[in-house]
Amino acid sequence: MQGLLQLSRGIDWLNERVGRTVIWLVLVAVLISAANAIVRKAFDVSSNAWLEVQWYLFSAVFLLCAAYTLLRNEHVRIDVLLHRLPKRTQIWVDVFGFVFFMVPFVLLMVYLSWPVFMRAFVSGEMSENAGGLIRWPVYLLAPIGFALLTLQAVSELIKRIAFLKGLIDDPTRKKVQKTAEEELAEAIRAQAERELAEEEVALGTANGGKK
16 A cells, blocks of 8 residues: 555656646736737737637646646535535545546546547648647647546545555645745745845954954
């Protein structure tokens, strides 16, 4: 079981890095959208390529961050009875869902989406819109995204089985993380403290030289 938990930690590490990287594409998409709108209004110039880039970026965020969202246990759950059940029963329901529903579904999506990408890649399929982009890069996002989601589903299944065996804490408990504003405030505070310490050292050195 320890080997499986190590595998789970590796999968978590991978999807954590992918999620934290891909999430910046939201900012890129916003900047492109704003620039496209400004250029279109100010200079009456536009291109379907800029619109399709935004769609591609949205697709990348949606597909590549699905596994990261599962890792963070942030997918929407709509249930009436599950949260009223004992924790171990909830975990057993999760195990059943992963084994019989989620894992088969995501594997099927990988299987079905790969040929679509290959056909577009081989044919060099282009957008039907004038000035549009080549299509295979966005088609590739589907098998990659579902492959990452498959890995994360396996990781979550391992963690739930480990919990049932009493080897780890509840994997469904959400970890309270600092917001981006809190992290920025801490970074600014730390920088100010470093600068103050450097000034004090410099002042002490200057006073010592005068003596």
